Amino acid sequence: SQTIHQWPATLVQPVGSPLSLECTVEGTSNPNLYWYRQAAGRGLQLLFYSVGIGQISSEVPQNLSASRPQDRQFILSSKKLLLSDSGFYLCAWSEGSGRGNEQYFGPGTRLTVT
Amino acid sequence: AQTVTQSQPEMSVQEAETVTLSCTYDTSESNYYLFWYKQPPSRQMILVIRQEAYKQQNATENRFSVNFQKAAKSFSLKISDSQLGDTAMYFCAFMKTLKNARQLTFGSGTQLTVLP
Numbered sequence: 001s002q003t004i005h006q007w008p009a010t011l012v013q014p015v016g017s018p019l020s021l022e023c024t025v026e027g028t029s030n031p032n033l034y035w036y037r038q039a040a041g042r043g044l045q046l047l048f049y050s051v052g053i054g055q056i057s058s059e060v061p062q063n064l065s066a067s068r069p070q071d072r073q074f075i076l077s078s079k080k081l082l083l084s085d086s087g088f089y090l091c092a093w094s095e096g097s098g099r100g101n102e103q104y105f106g107p108g109t110r111l112t113v114t
Numbered sequence: 115a116q117t118v119t120q121s122q123p124e125m126s127v128q129e130a131e132t133v134t135l136s137c138t139y140d141t142s143e144s145n146y147y148l149f150w151y152k153q154p155p156s157r158q159m160i161l162v163i164r165q166e167a168y169k170q171q172n173a174t175e176n177r178f179s180v181n182f183q184k185a186a187k188s189f190s191l192k193i194s195d196s197q198l199g200d201t202a203m204y205f206c207a208f209m210k211t212l213k214n215a216r217q218l219t220f221g222s223g224t225q226l227t228v229l230p
Contacts, residue, residue, distance in 0.1 A: 032215045043205055043220030046157075051214045053221075059217070088157060094216060101147050101166075101216060104123065105159035 002027035006091050014114055019064075019078040025089030026072065033074040034103060035066055050074060052110040064066040076110050086103040086113045099102060116141045116208050120221035127196045128229050134181075135191045135224045137206030147209040148182070148189045149218070154202040162204070165189065196228045 003026045013019060025031050032051050036044040046059045046064035056066050063082050067075045074091060088110050092103040119142045127133035139148070150162040165182050166175045173180050177197075193200055206221040208213045 043222050
């Protein structure tokens with residue numbers, strides 16, 4: 001069966017510091033991968049998605065970037081964090097090649113920027 | 115652009131009773147998918163049920179069922195025989211097709227509390 005991991009689970013970082021959040025998927029090949037952010041008391045907003053290694057699409061302009069160095073690894077980064085980057089970050093996967101109509105979410109990372 | 119509206123920020127229901135959560139959406143697409151996700155206090159997003167827009171039959175998953183009204187762009191979730199473990203934030207979501215990928219647009223959520 002497929003599993004999706006995210007780490008760290010929680011993170012407290014000062015403004016201006018760098019960020020690296022990691023997401024990995026097991027039990028599937030060539031998945032589509034997604035990063036979402038959930039602000040307090042709100043729904044999820046899609047930040048990035050990837051249909052393959054090195055292929056990143058951004059849905060909203062922002063202070064963050066994403067990379068996919070391996071087939072089942074998706075990384076969310078920032079060079080300098082802003083207070084507004086605080087939130088709950090969720091990674092999701094779906095079947096690739098246009099076949100996946102369901103997205104499955106990881107456990108999330110709670111980021112607090114101080 | 116697609117929008118998803120959940121007009122009930124909070125709801126409560128007695129254990130073993132039935133509750134219905136509302137969702138409306140706006141789109142110009144004819145073929146799409148709709149979902150309900152559940153987010154318990156652990157904050158894990160769990161898929162509850164999905165509906166294909168081209169199917170007229172309402173989806174059902176055990177105690178969870180939907181009332182899909184395509185013309186009205188309405189997609190409500192009915193939970194029967196509510197259990198304490200159903201307490202969670204429930205999100206309605208619309209899926210549109212991107213280039214070889216899918217985008218989920220979420221509503222703002224409904225916090226459901228099941229009372230003992």
